[in-house]
Amino acid sequence: MTISAFPARRMRRLRAQDALRNMVAENQLTVNDLIYPVFVLPGKNSRQSVVSMPGVERLSIDLLLKETEKLAELGIPALALFPVTPADQKTEGAEEAFNANGIAQQAMRSLKAEFPHIMLMSDVALDPFTSHGQDGLVNESGYVENDKTVEVLVKQAISHADAGADIIAPSDMMDGRIGTIRQALEKQGHTNTCIMAYSAKYASAYYGPFRDAVGSAANIKGGNKKTYQMDPANSDEAIHEIAMDIQEGADMVMVKPGMPYLDIVRRCKDELKVPTFAYQVSGEYAMHQAAFANGWLNKEAVILESLLAFKRAGADGILTYFAREAALLLKQS
Ligand SMILES: NCC(=O)CCC(=O)O
Numbered sequence: 001m002t003i004s005a006f007p008a009r010r011m012r013r014l015r016a017q018d019a020l021r022n023m024v025a026e027n028q029l030t031v032n033d034l035i036y037p038v039f040v041l042p043g044k045n046s047r048q049s050v051v052s053m054p055g056v057e058r059l060s061i062d063l064l065l066k067e068t069e070k071l072a073e074l075g076i077p078a079l080a081l082f083p084v085t086p087a088d089q090k091t092e093g094a095e096e097a098f099n100a101n102g103i104a105q106q107a108m109r110s111l112k113a114e115f116p117h118i119m120l121m122s123d124v125a126l127d128p129f130t131s132h133g134q135d136g137l138v139n140e141s142g143y144v145e146n147d148k149t150v151e152v153l154v155k156q157a158i159s160h161a162d163a164g165a166d167i168i169a170p171s172d173m174m175d176g177r178i179g180t181i182r183q184a185l186e187k188q189g190h191t192n193t194c195i196m197a198y199s200a201k202y203a204s205a206y207y208g209p210f211r212d213a214v215g216s217a218a219n220i221k222g223g224n225k226k227t228y229q230m231d232p233a234n235s236d237e238a239i240h241e242i243a244m245d246i247q248e249g250a251d252m253v254m255v256k257p258g259m260p261y262l263d264i265v266r267r268c269k270d271e272l273k274v275p276t277f278a279y280q281v282s283g284e285y286a287m288h289q290a291a292f293a294n295g296w297l298n299k300e301a302v303i304l305e306s307l308l309a310f311k312r313a314g315a316d317g318i319l320t321y322f323a324r325e326a327a328l329l330l331k332q333s
């Protein structure tokens, strides 16, 4: 790098006017970068707000279809669907996860029929469907059994692909699930169904509001997910996880949570050079909203800055509960 000295170089020269700043901007956030997570309720004409996620609503499919019309107008390219399963449908074996007429599967069929160009990302994990709130099947001592869980995840993934999912997104962190799911998709003729692996998903305390939103907080009680999700202390391990998922057939990978883990996003991009996504999770959303509500942070500016930070770290796209608002702000700017 050639570095000329002051005053030959005044760093402020390129910052002196808007057009120039825009011209030399190294990164840009656009609506194409945004994936919008949505919570789907059973029934009709049903709308519930999520107390710990101000501005986020759980919607029944009919209302989600209306909402999606607006999202399509804003140019949002993809939705990530999270079903809210009634308590009486949760079981030890999570059978509802692969019910062809489950809430997620129904939502995918309806959305695909009306909005074929909006990509649908489906969450593959068992926690919305288990009576104990863990992402997999547990044995007598409460340990989440890897290989038995993968068998159920495969059924869930195939049911999502059959229902029209464009991107299967396993968020469970079982070992070997990407390869097994990929093989099953190929066998069933879903050769162009993509996999976005939640490869580096940390056992994070930032997921609290999400568990309220899908109603799994009560099920998991005081438990945790540390025997399958990653230790926040680790970074090399994330690269290992991501490399394995790529080798098993992941088309895209994800780091989660987002802002506290941007170092992992950057390492992933630098070292593995694969399509990399990050999830600005519910806790990140909630703390931003709390500060906005108190007037401590400027909402519009901080939303866009927080998302641009992901791009700067190397993310190709971001899952964010701010997607709708960010798309609107980007359209206005
Ligand atoms: N599998 C999806 C999530 O766990 C989301 C977590 C969050 O938004 O906190």
Ligand SMILES: [Mg+2]
Pocket (backbone or CB within 6 Å): 173, 174, 175, 176, 199, 241, 244, 245
């Ligand atoms: Mg893994």
